[in-house]
Amino acid sequence: MFVQKPKANNIEENYSKCVSIKSTKGNKPTSNSQFYSNHRTLSHFARFAKIYKAWKFYRIQLVKEASEKGLPVCRHLFLHYPEDEYVHTLTYQQFLVGTEILVVPVLDKGKEVVRAYFPEGENCSWKHVWTGKLYSKPGSEAWVEAPIGYPAIFVKDSSKIGDTFLKNLREYNVL
Template sequence: MIEDLSAQKIKVMTYCNPCLAPMDEKKNVGRHLFEEAKKLDILVKDKNGGPYMVPNTAFDVGMLDFTHPKAAAWFKQILQAMVDDGVRGWMADFGEGLPVDACLYSGEDPITAHNRYPEIWARVNREFVEEWERSRPDESLVFFMRAGFRDSPKWASLFWEGDQMVSWQANDGIKSAVVGLLSSGISGYAFNHSDIGGYCAVSLPFFKYQRSEELLLRWMELNAFTTVFRTHEGNKPSCNSQFYSNQKTLSHFSRFAKIYKAWKFYRLQLVKEASEKGLPVCRHLFLHYPKDEHAHELRYEQFLVGSEILVAPVLDKGKEVVKVYFPQGESHVWKHVWTGKLHHKQGVETWVEAPLGYPAIFVKDGSKIGEMFLENLRDYNVL
């Protein structure tokens, strides 16, 4: 499959994490990684000196002890096997679950190590990437993580926000994805994104969360303006609406993939700026309008992409209008992308129509970035 996709210039990403499950009851096992790690004595231990078996969804796992000098080299062999098969990226999942009563090879306090572990996990992945790329200057790899601590942005190339519910809610749904995006951005995590459509579905007799088509489509519109535009089937694919469910979902995905591509030129600038100055790609308004008190009160209602694009996504079920706030502080005019309407007044809220496929997106009038974005939208036949 990887070879077939490679022939079409499509690169494949896959998945890994630092947790190893016993495979005693599995058939056709190629390598028994848990037993290999156990024999090398590179698993985190419990107080009795055996592998600490950590509950993980429906099964228990052992965690690699990256304070052991042999652990990183052993795991890099696993990554090497993946890229030898043609994989060019992966989700480096987990890393946040080190038990606070674990025993580590280093002998360090497990509570302190709990926060340090995701940093080491990121560093191991980054070291492998850099070692591999040095021998192949014309190729590159990417990995993205959800766990992190203070130094994680130093090592990880990309982050995602973990597993939101497939819902509209503010505490753990599409709205929380925007809150996480903006708060992480001002905490040093410049490159972040969420699963399009969310991840966690629940199918119990009296308690259901299932991804609706409308939620999926609106999440596509939101993530077309984040660093990465990436879908996920979720934990229960059969009860979730998917981008491939029907012609409507597929067409919507295609449309917003083109919109995402239309500001690629600006994204490259913002990524470079982030690497040099630490400014996030997606920004809370107060970063550019620090004296505007109303801008400080915004949570998830809208955000900036760089300084030149203003996004007010639809984050509520059944809504086709949004309230947009045009901030105070600079003498510029915001242009509505779809209609070209100019909004001159500052410090005011305005209701803007936002039917499916046409979210409330604005660019600064006269901005070279904005004009190039609009020109690209026209070239891709989405404007």
């Protein structure tokens, strides 16, 4: 599922914006770039397949929760931070995966920095997945680097889900 319309000429950028991974050859496979078209794209796809695998344990839990309670896997922040008025002004700029992962996608071509908002709430310190930097001031914003291949992903600090996700990323040699 893409968070914006994919661009036919930049498959690497397209995959960096994917929440889930699905690949089809399309109706003109020889005209369209495929994930295996070159080494760089194949390596990028392989890396994101490992990232996708790293949160499999949580995805299974969230899909079960979705079937039992009707909550989506990817959620707007207001579902868990209804008292934070600022989250009501956000539309598509960022989202939660369950309650433990915060994603701030790059939405503009050529941009490598995003503005992340860290919602108000108890125990709301967020750890940047790629740098380990901790953002512990609820209700604050920060500019975060998000070059292709390193999307702005945060996990709740000291959460078992976040710790397991980070452990899996290290195990799969992504971190």
